[in-house]
Amino acid sequence: MTLKYVLVVNSDVNSQGAYSAYLFARALLKQGHQLTQVFFYQQGTANTNALYCPASDETNVVALWQGLAENFAVDLVSCVAASLRRGIVDEQLAKEQQLASDNLAPHFRLGGLGEFVQASADADKLIQF
């Protein structure tokens, strides 16, 4: 039986929670389940930062998420309010807020909590990391 999943990532990019979320997402997609949305909230928004640049021998979780989006067309949505609080903006927001630059990584998009509500209210499983 295939199930419809939504994941919410509250964990910082350098915490085990973020990497576990990625592994979980990849495993369920490989098993043929549906992943409607990965929603990044709170410290989880750090997973979407294009300026994230760990040492070359460290795991780059941002790049892993991007790879997942390329291979499985996963909708990677980051909470717009939580992102703004933590200094992550897309091009349009940077203009609106008159910020020097934007830094939302490719394959991620900003969205409101309402998008998460709609996706999760319809999901068989909601898993928080």
Next chain:
Amino acid sequence: MKSLAIVNSSAPFSSINDRESLDMLLANASYDRPVGLFFAGDGLYQILKSTDAQLTGHKDISKSYGLLELYDIEQIYLCQQSMNERGLTAEHFLIDGQMLSQKQWFDTLSQFDQVLNF
């Protein structure tokens, strides 16, 4: 539409967990999704009457708890054991909640389809 429980167990002011949890709660309630609000551990301090957020440099969100009624959020639960451990009684709180024993807590929580922890 799946029901959602939101469990608050972190103290206010050391992080903005309380604020982002409340945002999450109200967003869900505004879509008429059945939601339950749970307070346990240091999360109970979030709903103390006598705090002064301004002293900490945090935005005062205590008034936002008045919105719970407006959003028809009636399922509010408090962990009795956590209250006992902290010397807290119902009269210390800004909002009314149902006090649950540990067994009732898990029974009630298990009635929800999904859970988010803050």
